[in-house]
Amino acid sequence: MRRHAIAIALVACLPCWASAQSYPHKPVRMLVGWAPGGTVDLIGRMVAQVLTEKLHQQVIVDNRPGASGTIADLMVAAAAPDGYTLQTAGSTHATNPSLYAEAKFHPVKDFTPIVLVAATPYALVAGPKLGVRTLGEFREWAKKQSDAIVFGSAGNGSRQHLAAAMLMNAIGAKMVHIPYKGSGPAMTELLGGHVPIMFENVTVILPHVGAGRIRALAVTSATRSARLPEVPTMVESGFAGFDVSGYFGVYGPPKLPASIVGLLSGTINAGLKTAELLQQLARAGAEPVGGSPASFAAFLQRDVDASSKIIREVGITAN
Numbered sequence: 001m002r003r004h005a006i007a008i009a010l011v012a013c014l015p016c017w018a019s020a021q022s023y024p025h026k027p028v029r030m031l032v033g034w035a036p037g038g039t040v041d042l043i044g045r046m047v048a049q050v051l052t053e054k055l056h057q058q059v060i061v062d063n064r065p066g067a068s069g070t071i072a073d074l075m076v077a078a079a080a081p082d083g084y085t086l087q088t089a090g091s092t093h094a095t096n097p098s099l100y101a102e103a104k105f106h107p108v109k110d111f112t113p114i115v116l117v118a119a120t121p122y123a124l125v126a127g128p129k130l131g132v133r134t135l136g137e138f139r140e141w142a143k144k145q146s147d148a149i150v151f152g153s154a155g156n157g158s159r160q161h162l163a164a165a166m167l168m169n170a171i172g173a174k175m176v177h178i179p180y181k182g183s184g185p186a187m188t189e190l191l192g193g194h195v196p197i198m199f200e201n202v203t204v205i206l207p208h209v210g211a212g213r214i215r216a217l218a219v220t221s222a223t224r225s226a227r228l229p230e231v232p233t234m235v236e237s238g239f240a241g242f243d244v245s246g247y248f249g250v251y252g253p254p255k256l257p258a259s260i261v262g263l264l265s266g267t268i269n270a271g272l273k274t275a276e277l278l279q280q281l282a283r284a285g286a287e288p289v290g291g292s293p294a295s296f297a298a299f300l301q302r303d304v305d306a307s308s309k310i311i312r313e314v315g316i317t318a319n
Contacts, residue, residue, distance in 0.1 A: 023083050023260055024057040031062050031076055031087040033069030040069070042284050043118060043248045044088030050271035051264070059086075068092045068157065068318065070103045077110045079253040083260040087251045088117070091159055094303045098311040099157045099318040107304050112256035113249060113296040115265045117272070118286035120246040121221035122163060122199045123231065125214045129193040135217040135237040138197070139171055148174035152195035154183045157318045162307060163199040163220055163244045165314040170239055190214060201246070202227050203285025221245045226287070244307075248286065249296060265293050 028051065032044040041063060048059040064072045069092050079085035096103040105111075124135065132138045142149055149168065153160040156179045168175040178195055180186040183204050189195050191213055202225050208214045209228070216231045222243045224233055234242035250268060252261065271277050272290045281288055310316070 023263065024055055026084065027058040027060055028084050028086060029062050030059050031064055031072040031085065033064055033066070033072030033087075033089060035065045036063055039120065039246075039284055039286070040088060040090045040248060043281070043286060046277060046280050046284075047088055047117060047250055047268060047271075050277060051267055054267045054271065055263075067100055067102065068096055070096050070100050073103065073105060076251060076253055077105045081112070081253045081255040081257065083252065083256060083264070085253060086114070086264070087111075088248060089251060090248050091246045091303070092157075093249070093251070094300060095157060095162070095307045095311065098308040099316070108297055108301050110254055112252040112254060112261060112293070113300055114252055114256075114261055114293055115268045116247060116249045116289045116291055116296040116299060117268065118248050118281050118284075119221065119289050120248075120286045121202050121219045121225045122160060122245060123202050123205055123209075123216045123219045123225070123228065124163075124167070124197065124199050124234070125190065125205050125209070125216050127190045127193055127196050127214055130196045132217070133215060135232070135234070135239075138217055139238075142168075142171050142173045145173065148176045149197070150176045150178060150195050152178045152180060152186045152189055152198040154186050154200070155179045155181065157311075157316055159244060159246050160186075160199040161316060162310060165316060166242065166244060166310050167199075167234075167239070169310065169313065170242070199244075201285060227285075247289070247303075249300070261293050 030044055030048045032041050034040045045061050048061050051059040069089055072087055073093060073096060076085060076087040094107045097105060126132050132141055151164040153164060161177060164175060183200055186198060187200060187204060190198055206227060209216050216228055218234045218237045219225045219228060219231050220234055269290045272288045278288060
């Protein structure tokens with residue numbers, strides 16, 4: 001009788017086992033919530049290429065731009081947990097629910113985090129007219145200002161905006177935020193002396209720092225950037241726990257089977273060790289991360305907690 005029950009149980013599990021063993025047996029869709037050409041799209045295409053080559057099945061990038069990636073977020077959260085709908089998303093995935101009323105999802109619980117692919121550190125940069133050389137000097141200068149300090153950024157609710165709000169909160173100074181439509185316009189205003197200071201992607205600032213047009217005071221990553229090794233981190237400069245780097249991860253719908261998650265995570269992690277993908281990431285200004293799905297989920301939850309807290313305290317909105 002016991003053998004008969006075991007046999008029945010094994011037969012019942014056969015469809016699940018067969019599905020996991022044959023995955024993927026048809027093309028996979030990789031959603032990207034941004035238009036083609038941006039960093040999230042570029043990294044999504046890198047990941048799609050790795051999966052296509054290693055799994056011997058086409059992974060097709062499907063761009064669904066809008067509301068800082070929220071459209072793609074909602075599509076993935078509602079997708080079937082079969083591994084044929086995936087998503088590459090940037091760090092706005094963690095902040096969207098705090099910024100957009102229509103983003104009715106939890107960035108961790110309503111998804112299956114698969115792997116943290118890469119990160120892009122930001123740097124605090126001072127324009128040509130500010131006259132400070134270190135973050136310590138900026139801190140002392142900021143404390144003496146009777147008026148609010150003007151900060152530029154790539155847009156409302158952007159990672160750069162969040163970093164500036166965190167810094168001003170830590171210093172105890174008031175901030176006037178000037179959002180621009182992207183990093184390019186913001187950098188033009190900084191170079192022209194129209195805004196004194198801002199946070200920006202290390203790749204964007206490198207040519208200007210190298211030419212001496214602006215000064216990098218600190219990087220926002222937990223460790224120093226390989227591209228600016230002489231510039232200290234925010235933590236080294238006295239701001240404990242300050243890490244607001246941009247990042248890019250791959251997600252699936254909720255309840256994605258562990259066998260599929262393991263296959264996808266292992267394949268992408270292996271790709272992150274190849275010279276080709278490392279070179280592609282470097283050209284995009286990103287640094288490889290990798291790791292397990294569990295470590296990515298824990299990282300994401302910490303970021304959700306930290307970013308939602310500062311968004312509430314400062315009153316940041318997407319508009």
